[in-house]
Amino acid sequence: MDKKKKGMFDTGLTTFMVLATSLVMLMTPGLAFFYGGLGDKKSILNIMMQSFVSMGVTSVIWFAFGYSLCFSGNMAQGNDFYGIIGNFNKVFYHGVTPSTLFSPDKRFPEYLFIAYQMMFAIITPALITGAFINRVSFKAYIYFLIFWQIFVYYPFVHMVWGGGLLAHWGVFDFAGGITVHATAGFAALASVYFVGKRHQKTDPNNIPLVAIGTALLWFGWYGFNAGSELALNAITISAFVNTDMAASFAAVTWLILEWHTGNKKPTFIGLMTGSVAGLATITPAAGYVSISSAAIIGIIAAFGCFLAVRFKEYKGWDDALDVWGIHGMGGVIGTLCLGLFASSTINPSIPDGLLMGGNGMLLLKEAVAILLAVGxxxxxxxxxxxxxNKFIPVKVPVTTQEVGLDMCLHGETARNL
Incomplete structure (x- = not known):
C-alpha cells in the first residue's frame, strides 16, 4: 500500500527535522557561552541565565498561545487578524496529536514544526540581551522577554512565515533576517537608548568561552538555515552550503579589515565576530541564492557590519556586544541582498533579484518590509x-553594577576567572 495513503510519516524527513530542531536548540546555550565570555566576569551567570531562562519561559508561552498566534489562520482564508496576527484555534496545541501531519506534501509531525519554530522564538529575544549586559534587572528582563515576544516577535512571524500580510504581499525571508535578526538587533539598539551606558566598561573575560559559543552557534546555524526549507532537496543543500560560505568569507574579510585598521592586529574576537556577521546576514537569503552569491554576501556582511560597529563606537552607543551592528545590520543587509541576488533557478518559489535579471520589485518589497520591521x-x-519601568525599575543601581549582578541579583558567582 502507498505510504501516503496510509498517512505515514516520511522517515527521512522526520529524522532530518529532529536533527535540525536539535541544532537550533543548541544555539541558545551557544549564545550564552558567547555572551558570557564577552561580558563582565562579575555578571557572567546573569548574562548566561538570560539566554537559558528564555528556553523555559518561551516554551511555556509558546505552548499556551504563542504557536497559535504565529501559525493558526492566514490572510488568504481571512481567519487571522487583518494579516497581522493569527488566531487562538491552536492554543495549548489544540487539535494536534503526535500523529498529525504538518502538511500533505511535508510529511513529518506537526509537533516537530512546533518545536522547530519554538527554538527560533527562544533565541530571538535572547539575542537582545548582549546589548544591555550588566545594566538590566532580572525581574524586568523576564517581563520584557514575555511582552516583546507577544507584541513584536509573534506579529512578524505571522506576517512573514504564517501566511500574514507581508507573505501575502510577496515578501520573502528564508530563515529569519527580518523576523529574527532585524527585529532583535534594532530592539537591542532601543534598549541601549533606554538604559544608557554601563558604569564601567570591561574587556572580554574569557575568550576561549567565546570560541566555544561561536562553534556552537556556527554548528547550530546549519539547522537554523537548512532546516528552514522543511524538506530534503536541492534547496536544503544550497542553504546548508551557503551558510558556511557566507560565514567563512565574512570571517576572513573581517580579519583583513581589522588587520589593516585600528590597532592593525588580527584578533580572535574579530575573526569570530566576522563569522557571526556572515551567519546573520546570509540567513534571509540562504535558500534563495547561489553559492557564489553567498560568498559575495559574506564579504558585504563583513564590510557592512564592521562599519556599523565603528559607527556605534563613533556615536558612543553602549551596545556592549554589538548586537545592533552584527544582528540588526546583518538582518538589514541580508534582506536587501536577497532582493539583489535571489535566483529563481536556485529556488523556483521566488522571483529573480535585481542583479539576477529581475525588475526590482522584490528588492522594493524587501526594503519596505525591513523598514517596517526595524522601525x-x-x-x-x-x-x-x-x-x-513604571512598575519595576529596569536599570540596576550603580552599586549593583560595581559589585556584580551575579552576587546582587542571584546570590551566586562563577568560579574565579
Whole structure:
C-alpha cells in the first residue's frame, strides 16, 4: 500500500527535522557561552541565565498561545487578524496529536514544526540581551522577554512565515533576517537608548568561552538555515552550503579589515565576530541564492557590519556586544541582498533579484518590509521598557553594577576567572 495513503510519516524527513530542531536548540546555550565570555566576569551567570531562562519561559508561552498566534489562520482564508496576527484555534496545541501531519506534501509531525519554530522564538529575544549586559534587572528582563515576544516577535512571524500580510504581499525571508535578526538587533539598539551606558566598561573575560559559543552557534546555524526549507532537496543543500560560505568569507574579510585598521592586529574576537556577521546576514537569503552569491554576501556582511560597529563606537552607543551592528545590520543587509541576488533557478518559489535579471520589485518589497520591521521593533521596544519601568525599575543601581549582578541579583558567582 502507498505510504501516503496510509498517512505515514516520511522517515527521512522526520529524522532530518529532529536533527535540525536539535541544532537550533543548541544555539541558545551557544549564545550564552558567547555572551558570557564577552561580558563582565562579575555578571557572567546573569548574562548566561538570560539566554537559558528564555528556553523555559518561551516554551511555556509558546505552548499556551504563542504557536497559535504565529501559525493558526492566514490572510488568504481571512481567519487571522487583518494579516497581522493569527488566531487562538491552536492554543495549548489544540487539535494536534503526535500523529498529525504538518502538511500533505511535508510529511513529518506537526509537533516537530512546533518545536522547530519554538527554538527560533527562544533565541530571538535572547539575542537582545548582549546589548544591555550588566545594566538590566532580572525581574524586568523576564517581563520584557514575555511582552516583546507577544507584541513584536509573534506579529512578524505571522506576517512573514504564517501566511500574514507581508507573505501575502510577496515578501520573502528564508530563515529569519527580518523576523529574527532585524527585529532583535534594532530592539537591542532601543534598549541601549533606554538604559544608557554601563558604569564601567570591561574587556572580554574569557575568550576561549567565546570560541566555544561561536562553534556552537556556527554548528547550530546549519539547522537554523537548512532546516528552514522543511524538506530534503536541492534547496536544503544550497542553504546548508551557503551558510558556511557566507560565514567563512565574512570571517576572513573581517580579519583583513581589522588587520589593516585600528590597532592593525588580527584578533580572535574579530575573526569570530566576522563569522557571526556572515551567519546573520546570509540567513534571509540562504535558500534563495547561489553559492557564489553567498560568498559575495559574506564579504558585504563583513564590510557592512564592521562599519556599523565603528559607527556605534563613533556615536558612543553602549551596545556592549554589538548586537545592533552584527544582528540588526546583518538582518538589514541580508534582506536587501536577497532582493539583489535571489535566483529563481536556485529556488523556483521566488522571483529573480535585481542583479539576477529581475525588475526590482522584490528588492522594493524587501526594503519596505525591513523598514517596517526595524522601525516597529525599535519604537515598540522603547514602549515596553517604559511601561515595565513604571512598575519595576529596569536599570540596576550603580552599586549593583560595581559589585556584580551575579552576587546582587542571584546570590551566586562563577568560579574565579
Amino acid at each position: 516597529y521593533a525599535f519604537f515598540f521596544t522603547l514602549l515596553i521598557f517604559k511601561v515595565i
